[in-house]
Amino acid sequence: MALxxxxxxxxxxKKNCKECGDPTCLTFAMKLAGxxxxxxxxxxxxxxxxxxxxxxxxxxxxxxxxxxxxxxFAVGEEFVLYRHDKTFYxxxxxxxxxxxxxxxxxxxxxxxxxxxxxxxRIGTELRFNGIAIENASGSPDAFARAVTTVEESADxxxxxxxxxxxxFNAALIQVGSYQPLIHAATKQNFREMCALAKKHSCPxxxxxxxxxxxxxxxxxxxxxxxxxxxxxxxxxxxxxxITISTAIRQLVITRQSPDLGYPVFLDATHPHLQDxxxxxxxxxxxxxxxxxxxxxxxxxxxxxxxxNIYTDPQKPIQMNPGLYxxxxxxxxxxxxxxxNFSLTFFxxxxxxxxxxxxxxxxxxDTEGLSVLTAVAxxxxxxxxxxxxxxxxxxEHEVSHKTLIIxxxxxxxxxxxxxxxxxxxxxxxxxxxxxGEYLHEQWKNHES
Amino acid sequence: MGYxxxxxxxxxxxxxxxxxxxxxxxxxxxxxxxxxxTTLPLLDKDPLSPTPLVALEICDNPEYWSPIxxxxxxxLVNTVDEWAKTAETVYGADLVRLYLTSTRQRNFSDxxxxxxxxxxxxxxxxxxxxxxxxxxxxxxxxxFLKCGETAQGEKLLLGTAEAGRYRSIAAAALAYxxxxxxxxxxxxxxxxxxxxxxxxxxxxxxxxxxDPYTGTLGYGFEYSYSAMERIRFSALKGDxxxxxxxxxxxxxSLTIKEVREAEPALQDEMAVRWEFYTGIAAAAAGAxxxxxxxxxxxxxxxxxxxxxxxxxxxxxxx
Ligand code: SF4
Numbered sequence: 001m002a003l004x005x006x007x008x009x010x011x012x013x014k015k016n017c018k019e020c021g022d023p024t025c026l027t028f029a030m031k032l033a034g035x036x037x038x039x040x041x042x043x044x045x046x047x048x049x050x051x052x053x054x055x056x057x058x059x060x061x062x063x064x065x066x067x068x069x070x071x072x073f074a075v076g077e078e079f080v081l082y083r084h085d086k087t088f089y090x091x092x093x094x095x096x097x098x099x100x101x102x103x104x105x106x107x108x109x110x111x112x113x114x115x116x117x118x119x120x121r122i123g124t125e126l127r128f129n130g131i132a133i134e135n136a137s138g139s140p141d142a143f144a145r146a147v148t149t150v151e152e153s154a155d156x157x158x159x160x161x162x163x164x165x166x167x168f169n170a171a172l173i174q175v176g177s178y179q180p181l182i183h184a185a186t187k188q189n190f191r192e193m194c195a196l197a198k199k200h201s202c203p204x205x206x207x208x209x210x211x212x213x214x215x216x217x218x219x220x221x222x223x224x225x226x227x228x229x230x231x232x233x234x235x236x237x238x239x240x241x242i243t244i245s246t247a248i249r250q251l252v253i254t255r256q257s258p259d260l261g262y263p264v265f266l267d268a269t270h271p272h273l274q275d276x277x278x279x280x281x282x283x284x285x286x287x288x289x290x291x292x293x294x295x296x297x298x299x300x301x302x303x304x305x306x307x308n309i310y311t312d313p314q315k316p317i318q319m320n321p322g323l324y325x326x327x328x329x330x331x332x333x334x335x336x337x338x339x340n341f342s343l344t345f346f347x348x349x350x351x352x353x354x355x356x357x358x359x360x361x362x363x364x365d366t367e368g369l370s371v372l373t374a375v376a377x378x379x380x381x382x383x384x385x386x387x388x389x390x391x392x393x394x395e396h397e398v399s400h401k402t403l404i405i406x407x408x409x410x411x412x413x414x415x416x417x418x419x420x421x422x423x424x425x426x427x428x429x430x431x432x433x434x435g436e437y438l439h440e441q442w443k444n445h446e447s
Numbered sequence: 448m449g450y451x452x453x454x455x456x457x458x459x460x461x462x463x464x465x466x467x468x469x470x471x472x473x474x475x476x477x478x479x480x481x482x483x484x485t486t487l488p489l490l491d492k493d494p495l496s497p498t499p500l501v502a503l504e505i506c507d508n509p510e511y512w513s514p515i516x517x518x519x520x521x522x523l524v525n526t527v528d529e530w531a532k533t534a535e536t537v538y539g540a541d542l543v544r545l546y547l548t549s550t551r552q553r554n555f556s557d558x559x560x561x562x563x564x565x566x567x568x569x570x571x572x573x574x575x576x577x578x579x580x581x582x583x584x585x586x587x588x589x590x591f592l593k594c595g596e597t598a599q600g601e602k603l604l605l606g607t608a609e610a611g612r613y614r615s616i617a618a619a620a621l622a623y624x625x626x627x628x629x630x631x632x633x634x635x636x637x638x639x640x641x642x643x644x645x646x647x648x649x650x651x652x653x654x655x656x657x658d659p660y661t662g663t664l665g666y667g668f669e670y671s672y673s674a675m676e677r678i679r680f681s682a683l684k685g686d687x688x689x690x691x692x693x694x695x696x697x698x699x700s701l702t703i704k705e706v707r708e709a710e711p712a713l714q715d716e717m718a719v720r721w722e723f724y725t726g727i728a729a730a731a732a733g734a735x736x737x738x739x740x741x742x743x744x745x746x747x748x749x750x751x752x753x754x755x756x757x758x759x760x761x762x763x764x765x
Contacts, residue, residue: 305668
């Protein structure tokens, strides 16, 4: 049951002291009502009000920050089961796993790869998020050495994995202040693990199979004073993972099981199911994914899938057809034709902006189809082009009659020329080449 | 703690039968009953949660087929029946999807050759077939009727009907009892509209598979993913005009920049992973048939679908 902002306000201390990060108690109350803040941020709230408010105002999944500094990331604070219901907010961190039984050179190489590797898609840099270090040797010294090796090469978010409290002690002396995620507290060892997590104030993974055990363990850890939790549901298969992660997401967003309101962890390590597990983890609610280093191809595919799934689905798929300006084009500026599929539009627009050549984009109505499909389906045809030129009065906007069409629509060039009386130039197939094309072809065409 | 991943849904996805065995008047070695589910895909231990089939796409004129596939398959791409046979015996596909690209040449008119090609493929492989006909309204009717007739009794899946271009294909499907693919551009309402149009001219629900159009990863895939989810939920909530199984084919996967511009040594790998990640995510959104073009993706997807359910020893290897 959700409370209204004013009801919440009545329960707050009304000191307006700003310690919660909000200017007044009332604005804090409004945030709480929207599920965008945590009651714990107000230090003056009495326990009873806290428990009343906590249950109904906390975001259904607690926000957990992992690491410090530039590359730190936060996961949790999700509100929906399906991205089309609103959006997914916090993309999962994907971390490469190393073991303290590996040679230091290998560990360093993986660390440097995660530190430096990035690739840019639609104006965003995509990267992996950190390193998971496993205490496979069982030796505290080896673990501490491996952790130091990683730490010496990069300030990346870390996951520390061990079954041995002494090993954690040894490692946390080195990196405890960088908020590594420590893996994992179980029914057997949660007291010691909570003590460690508290001492270094780092987030803690709890591990159990079965929702009751997980919820029980989460409660036990909260009682021990640790609230920054992440849940390893210890799946038996990728299918088991999505079954349980879906159940958890459903139970927490409907507030049936607030005790499970923490981000979910997935270890995707498997001799042949690793890629499948990562893909399913990305689409079905994993928040921290660890995996042995991925091949370059898997790496790109995984990061691209994550970017796609965490894109805001409210972004329209179709643009309004029309004549769009890039920069302030003059009468002699080039006119580039393309379809009204928003992804095509935004991709092309991005590249055009970076060429710094002012121009017009003539967006025609292909009902949101991409160029390839629109040509194949006959939606992009000479009649549509002719009518669009008329409708958007292109002849009065420019002093020439040359139209640049997308590379994939080359088969239509003759028919477009006939139908419009315009001179057609076939542009590149790939928007990325448009800068070069304009500089070479359009400039030549002018002279 | 109890949970129910059937979410109080009352609808079920209709079944479409692909392929007929001798017992049913065909010559296929297997007949797939696709659909029937009442919940989300790939769930563990839930018999009503589907695992998708994998189709390899091939063609009878590889002129415009991806150079990546031509390099990988070599001469095979020039002999369509051998290619189809290899899809079954070597690559391990569940289905073969044959694109009659020969019909896409300018002024194509040799309809008899379509029948011959299809006959050759039918005898080369015993897998159920998906046939993609012409791209040219002028010859649609003849091509689809020829396919329908040649493979009468085999329960083909014919592609692809779209709004404004579905009559010829529907006529062929109706005349020879095949099913068809109904494609709409990434939109739940347009998908529904097309299904209604098809129903009005007599195509039964159990003869339609929905193709919501799949943009590949990085090129609109997120829209397709959500369109598939929405189509599926509408169906599970009881909308019978959307309660058909879905087919997904991210045909742009091999032409996008990431794959085209990959270093030559990495190109196959990039193509395969791109198809694979797209296919797994599409399966999670509800697609029952995943179509791919790279033979190596077939094996990888099959292995994954087999291992996604329990028994994968996912915990033991840690
Ligand atoms: S910290 Fe508490 S008392 Fe202070 S302004 Fe925020 S809500 Fe009010």
